[in-house]
Amino acid sequence: NRHLISAADLSRDDALLVLDTAEELARIAGRSIKKLPTLRGRTVVNLFFEDSTRTRISFEAAAKRLSADVINFSAKGSSVSKGESLKDTALTLEAMGADGVVVRHGASGAPHRLAGWVQGSVVNAGDGTHEHPTQALLDAFTMRKRLGDLEGRRVTIVGDVLHSRVARSNVLLLDTLGADVTVVAPPTLLPVAIDTWPCSVSYDLDGVIPKSDVIMMLRVQQERMNASYFPTVREYSRRYGLDAERMAQLPEHAIVMHPGPMNRGVEIAAEVADSVRSTIVEQVANGVSARMAVLYLLLGGSEPAIGQEVSQ
Ligand code: CP
Numbered sequence: 600n601r602h603l604i605s606a607a608d609l610s611r612d613d614a615l616l617v618l619d620t621a622e623e624l625a626r627i628a629g630r631s632i633k634k635l636p637t638l639r640g641r642t643v644v645n646l647f648f649e650d651s652t653r654t655r656i657s658f659e660a661a662a663k664r665l666s667a668d669v670i671n672f673s674a675k676g677s678s679v680s681k682g683e684s685l686k687d688t689a690l691t692l693e694a695m696g697a698d699g700v701v702v703r704h705g706a707s708g709a710p711h712r713l714a715g716w717v718q719g720s721v722v723n724a725g726d727g728t729h730e731h732p733t734q735a736l737l738d739a740f741t742m743r744k745r746l747g748d749l750e751g752r753r754v755t756i757v758g759d760v761l762h763s764r765v766a767r768s769n770v771l772l773l774d775t776l777g778a779d780v781t782v783v784a785p786p787t788l789l790p791v792a793i794d795t796w797p798c799s800v801s802y803d804l805d806g807v808i809p810k811s812d813v814i815m816m817l818r819v820q821q822e823r824m825n826a827s828y829f830p831t832v833r834e835y836s837r838r839y840g841l842d843a844e845r846m847a848q849l850p851e852h853a854i855v856m857h858p859g860p861m862n863r864g865v866e867i868a869a870e871v872a873d874s875v876r877s878t879i880v881e882q883v884a885n886g887v888s889a890r891m892a893v894l895y896l897l898l899g900g901s902e903p904a905i906g907q908e909v910s911q
Pocket of ligand 1: 653
């Protein structure tokens, strides 16, 4: 594949190659080797039309650790405010020599359109309510590190599935990797087409918790919420939030995940987010390795091989 737009772009072999490569890159970083020369002379443009903390910073760190030149573009403060289109913005950046374009956009499908306009590889860093494939890769990487092979593992994804690109990409990737996924949400926060997703659906969080190896809490996306969809915060937390009492019902080995940013006290209690079962900070660190693997495989190919470190 030349682009990474959807988790569905990845076969099982592709996904395992990305995860194994991320593991190898993390191992090299663990030896205090800060930089690899793999993408020297290549340019990665981070094109962010929607706010981000984790994804933007980790793509920048990933590209720099592979020795790429990085151009960071954020729509705020750019000529987008004068009405410049996505296509013209992208072509302008490409004229500056982008080999890879990492894009986050509020419109579902924007990275797909972009891939038709630019020569370089396009990586979807989150498009509207559609997909966030590198989040799913870093989540799978985190699960594999904690739990081993994902075949048959039971993953429960809880919350605002309707607006969640993280949920869709995770369901697709985890299914490819052989995990058994259940989504739990209020009926009003499930997509109409949920029955076409490769997962089970439950409305009974307390029933599925004791059978989960992983519980992934989703952010309640107030900014995309129509008031009629949402119960009160108090009611939502009571039925679908993860507090310490619920966490205690998880099997002993189970982990608690959240892609961030969190609404502490809404979908996840602060003491749960900060508990030893939580992998939330680890997920952020793993994001750099997963994104290095994606950039390496899309832009770097086979040479020079991993292992040819540059000294700092
Ligand atoms: N998880 C995630 O995509 O976070 P950001 O919106 O901060 O990038």
